[in-house]
Amino acid sequence: MITTDDFVALLREDMGLPVTAEDTGLSLDQVPGWDxxxxxxxxxxxxxxxxxxxxxxxxxxxxxxxxxxxxxxAE
Amino acid sequence: xxTTPDTADGTAATVPVxxxxxxxxxxxxxxxxxxxxxxxxxxxxxxxxxxxxxxLLAPLGGPELLTAGQLLSRLDPDEVRAAHPAVPQVTVAVTxxxxxxxxxxxxxxxxxxxxxxxxxxxxxxxxxxxxxxDARSDLYGAEPDLVLCVxxxxxxxxxxxxxxxxxxxxxxxxxxxxxxxGLVARFEAxxxxxxxxxTLPLPHRFTAQLVDHRSRARLGALWREFNARLLRLxxxxxxxxxxxxxxxxxxxxxxxxxxxxxxxxxxxxxxLLARYAREVGHLARHLTGRTRKTLAxxxxxxxxxxxxxxxGAEGIEVADGYRGAAFTAFQQxxxxxxxxxxxxxxxxxxxxxxxxxxxxDHPGMTLREDDLVRITANWRPKHDxxxxxxxxxxxxxxxxxxxDDSPYECGLVRHALPDVAVVQxxxxxxxxxxxxxxxxxxxxRELTAEDRSRVAKYRDELVRKDFLDSFDSLDDYLxxxxxxxxxxxxxxxxxxxxxxxxxRTNQFNLTTRRLTPADVxxxxxxxxxxxxxxRSSDRFGDNGLVGAVLGHRAGKALHxxxxxxxxxxxxxxxxxxxxxxxxxxxxxxxxxxxLGSYRPTPKNHKVKDFYPxxxxxxxxxxxxxxxxxxxxxxxAGIAAPPDHIHLTASFGESTx
Numbered sequence: 001m002i003t004t005d006d007f008v009a010l011l012r013e014d015m016g017l018p019v020t021a022e023d024t025g026l027s028l029d030q031v032p033g034w035d036x037x038x039x040x041x042x043x044x045x046x047x048x049x050x051x052x053x054x055x056x057x058x059x060x061x062x063x064x065x066x067x068x069x070x071x072x073x074a075e
Numbered sequence: 076x077x078t079t080p081d082t083a084d085g086t087a088a089t090v091p092v093x094x095x096x097x098x099x100x101x102x103x104x105x106x107x108x109x110x111x112x113x114x115x116x117x118x119x120x121x122x123x124x125x126x127x128x129x130x131l132l133a134p135l136g137g138p139e140l141l142t143a144g145q146l147l148s149r150l151d152p153d154e155v156r157a158a159h160p161a162v163p164q165v166t167v168a169v170t171x172x173x174x175x176x177x178x179x180x181x182x183x184x185x186x187x188x189x190x191x192x193x194x195x196x197x198x199x200x201x202x203x204x205x206x207x208x209d210a211r212s213d214l215y216g217a218e219p220d221l222v223l224c225v226x227x228x229x230x231x232x233x234x235x236x237x238x239x240x241x242x243x244x245x246x247x248x249x250x251x252x253x254x255x256x257g258l259v260a261r262f263e264a265x266x267x268x269x270x271x272x273x274t275l276p277l278p279h280r281f282t283a284q285l286v287d288h289r290s291r292a293r294l295g296a297l298w299r300e301f302n303a304r305l306l307r308l309x310x311x312x313x314x315x316x317x318x319x320x321x322x323x324x325x326x327x328x329x330x331x332x333x334x335x336x337x338x339x340x341x342x343x344x345x346x347l348l349a350r351y352a353r354e355v356g357h358l359a360r361h362l363t364g365r366t367r368k369t370l371a372x373x374x375x376x377x378x379x380x381x382x383x384x385x386x387g388a389e390g391i392e393v394a395d396g397y398r399g400a401a402f403t404a405f406q407q408x409x410x411x412x413x414x415x416x417x418x419x420x421x422x423x424x425x426x427x428x429x430x431x432x433x434x435x436d437h438p439g440m441t442l443r444e445d446d447l448v449r450i451t452a453n454w455r456p457k458h459d460x461x462x463x464x465x466x467x468x469x470x471x472x473x474x475x476x477x478x479d480d481s482p483y484e485c486g487l488v489r490h491a492l493p494d495v496a497v498v499q500x501x502x503x504x505x506x507x508x509x510x511x512x513x514x515x516x517x518x519x520r521e522l523t524a525e526d527r528s529r530v531a532k533y534r535d536e537l538v539r540k541d542f543l544d545s546f547d548s549l550d551d552y553l554x555x556x557x558x559x560x561x562x563x564x565x566x567x568x569x570x571x572x573x574x575x576x577x578x579r580t581n582q583f584n585l586t587t588r589r590l591t592p593a594d595v596x597x598x599x600x601x602x603x604x605x606x607x608x609x610r611s612s613d614r615f616g617d618n619g620l621v622g623a624v625l626g627h628r629a630g631k632a633l634h635x636x637x638x639x640x641x642x643x644x645x646x647x648x649x650x651x652x653x654x655x656x657x658x659x660x661x662x663x664x665x666x667x668x669x670l671g672s673y674r675p676t677p678k679n680h681k682v683k684d685f686y687p688x689x690x691x692x693x694x695x696x697x698x699x700x701x702x703x704x705x706x707x708x709x710x711a712g713i714a715a716p717p718d719h720i721h722l723t724a725s726f727g728e729s730t731x
Contacts, residue, residue, distance in 0.1 A: 013113055013116065013117060014113075014142050014145060014146075015145055016116060016145055016146040016148075016149040017149075033149070037176030037177075037179070037197075039339075040174070040176065040177050040335065040339055040341060040345070041145060041176075041177060041180065044177075044345055048138065053334075056334050056335070056338045056339070057338055060338055060339065
């Protein structure tokens, strides 16, 4: 289980993104430091962390970091 | 056979502590405060402490290295340069067929592992044909040192119709090959950098679509023929390197993640891109003149099993038995490296006599005395022995790779000589080979005849040093040495070696401008260009092609753009004799002045006064931003060359 804190820590410390918990609700193009090229890196990190495969098509269509987090923790 | 466990203190255990002073030295591996790049990032110190990154990354691979790469790739290279001007940078353009954004992090990390700051520009998806064919593209505009054109299987299969037969693949592959070959030619005309291609993996999801084995075999054959042609392209194009992905995949790396390929057009799996980035790191290290030149190996536990001092020559593990065979296999690899110009040395805590006997008389040894430039066996700290060897060979300590199985010895060398690449092998000798070869320390683009005889030349050099010790003065010595120098226009056969000198030479390199073979060839063919090769020999043998003078004429002035001499031969008058000959030649062919420049680097300070000592005066107002100093000789009084040198010159230049 990846909590919101874990998720923000992963974004900050593994991806180097200067984001806060509030920023995760922003539309992706508003997120500080975000670039679409980060999406695949984030996917790889989340899959390694959770040990399971995420639905990539949904991740690519996600509107915010919070949406991606939800996909990573969905049962 | 008695075996002494090769533990951390194994070396100390083999000798009385009293005779092993290093063993009582304080623990040398006290860690510096930050333990990872992530620590530095968390502390907000990544930029300020960037020079620490290299050592932190050196032992890393896999996910940890990737994370470090993510963090490092968020640094602005301009800010890193501003804070640390001495950090060398490499400009890398990434282009190709698929989505390649996932190459940035591993590439940043792999270059940083070698102390190189990566300035990476990734092109848009599938724009390699445009990027490489248009000389005005942004890619060429950035003047990249390295261009990575990453090809993937979909570059072919995207254009294969459905349904398909092997002939369809063959046709598309032939078209792609023609396009790529054309791009390589364009690249060579438009760029001075190095272009990197790769072979294309053949995924099971395509072979398995053909249900008959005959067609499947045909597909396999034609695919490999396509890859073979990409590999052979490099034969004809000195500016091209083709990285063969097959050996990397054979390590067990996933080639393609079908999901990422279909959804994100990322046609090569992230793990493969990371592995590819490691190879590119080795290439970048070579292109920036950081190829290692010397391999120093420990003996007990590294070249053979057991402890010579305890077990005796007949008791060590080599050649016989399972472990003995593994040590022999390792010796064969070391010998193979030595045959290609890597200088081999043994550095061991042992008495010299039994070690010498093993190398001479042990029937199981693969490596023999003749393979090594020096065998050092004594009880002094290994870092002292390494430093002394570097001095005797006149090589920088940063050109050394040191292999040892003792964590203690490795830690001590890392601490005392941080510029030495330390390869710590483990207790399992069968893994020694992979540990030594993992980082391509000695990778180079092309071997020359000089490389194959380098060991003999350096051995001669050590004999010369002993000879020197028997003279009262340097003059006496030089007179007896009978130095002969031939200065001649660079011929086609010299091109590779001259380019290599510009790449490898760091100390006697006045401007450290690295040239590719194509650059050298162009200069030699240029009517206004001057490209001279320096060869030397003496009573101990032929030194081969040891230096170069590169320049150009502009009006009545001759500009010496670079002057290089192998560290094997300097300080014996060769450089002064050649400079005097160039000055006389300039005067005799109508020049009124000769200009020479010195561009300082951390390595070449010993030649900063080369031109003033040759009678040049510093040209006023001629100091460029990078600290380059320009010197001028008015050709009025040319100093006589040293009289112990016999010099012959043929400039191959028509008198103007």
